[in-house]
Amino acid sequence: MGADRGGRGLTLRLLALLAALLGASAPATAAVPGATPEASVPLVEDVRLEGVSLGRRELLGARLDVEGPLDESRVEEARLLLLATGLFDRVEPRLERGSARGRLILVFACEERTTTSLDAFHLGVAQPTRLWVGAEVSDLDPLGLGFGGEAGVVSSGQQTAAQIGVSFRDVLAWAAGGRLRLRFIDGDEPFVGPLGQRRGDAPVDQIFLPYRRLGGDFTVVTGLADALSAHLALQAEWVSVERPEGASQVDADGVLRPFRFHADDGNWALVVLAGGLQYDTRDDPAFPARGLRASLTARLGASPAAFGSVLGGLEQYVTLPFGHVVRWDAKAGAVLGDAPFFERFFIGDLHPYIPARALGLNFARRRGPNLLDGTIGEQRYERLAGRVGLEYRIPLGRGPRHEPYGVEFFVGGALVSLGSPAALREVDFEDRRPFPIDFAFDVGLRAETEIGVMGISLGNLLLLVGP
Secondary structure (H helix, E strand, C coil): CHHHHHHHHHHHHHHHHHHHHCCCCCCCCCCCCCCCCCCCCEEEEEEEEEEECHHHHHHHHHHCCCCCCHHHHHHHHHHHHHHCCCCCEEEEEEECCCCCCCCCEEEECCCCCCCCEEEEEEEEEEECEEEEEEEEEEEECCCCCCEEEEEEEEEEECCEEEEEEEEECCHHHHEEEEEEEEEEEEEEEEEEECCCCCCCCEEEEEEEEEEEEEEEEEEEEEECCCCCCEEEEEEEEEEEEECCEEEEEEEECCEEECCCCCCCEEEEEEEEEEEEEEEECCCCCCCCCCEEEEEEEEEECCCCEEEEEEEEEEEEEECCCCCCCEEEEEEEEEEECCCCHHEEEHHHHHHCCCCCCECEEEECCCCCCCCCCCHHCCCCCCCEEEEEEEEEEEEEEEEECCCCEEEEEECCCCCEEEEEEHHHHHHCCCCCCCEEEEEEEEEEEEEEECCCCEEEEEEHCCCCCCC
């Protein structure tokens, strides 16, 4: 919508100014020193940015390729490029007289927006960790130099995680962006076995696994074509694990076996190389009304055993004739090899009623409601995962002023599955060993604000109720 208004306004301004500068009967190149006989349009001799912080002004101006013969399509592309940075609410181009007849100055009047956003707010209650709280914030360009920053922390007292990072976009004329993150995790994972767990001869509600992780990752992202991008990442961490002695679990077949923590005891290194592709044609990153996003990510690592994983996802948005939006999504993934538990799929990654991992930490032992009476209630960290969802969205209008922030009501459901190859082999409907699948329903409100998208839903409320 904004692009259409900007294009029409630009056309009118161009026609009016060209008529005043050049005259209806004067040739466009009559008074342009050094103009060639082929020239038939005025020249843009300079580009200026108004309303832009000093540090950003030179960096962004160097990215705009609009000098030379005036081309309305190139001007519109430059306007959209500035909006795509996320630094501005509005960008309006206009033309001013240049140093001589036939020469113009292109001015982009920009209105900077708040670049600090609240990316996540973590709050939940569960036994035995009681209450955990934390937040993740980021800024696209806090110093006006083309570098972004991010920070996050979450803690329950027993477990704590912290993360900081810096990102860059198109620095040193690179047609790419990157991000460096450092993290520290002091965890006490509350493990729950498939049917039950023991310490020695005594049954316990959960078994705690103390561990620490210290390291980070470096990611490079580059565009390959329109709407298509690729990323490559290298992750390296030092991990320390203290496995408790005498821990056992009762498997689905009723046999008591040593507890499987999926983490080697002692100190070891984790190294992961990851890469992926993303195709994104959504018309808006916060409240899409049309378009699709498809992604495929692969990871190869050693910890010290070798492992690999692949995860693919697809989501599409369709606008109905009366303005409502339908969204459907699907994802599937698999882990190969002996990956540590934090590199496996977690039930909270799929089910809205179970707290997702916060900065890599799991705080709750909640199991899903298991509405379909499957075996998904026995799954926690697994090697196979899948989800198919459908959501209906009703826009409720824009903000109180002229900013493009909105509110929407949504209702949706999804089929989620989590398991392992062994769990799938044990499926036997006659013996009450159904497929590990469940249905999740969620309903609530979302609102886009200057600091990010906020929401409240049935799934959020359940996170505040202990299991």
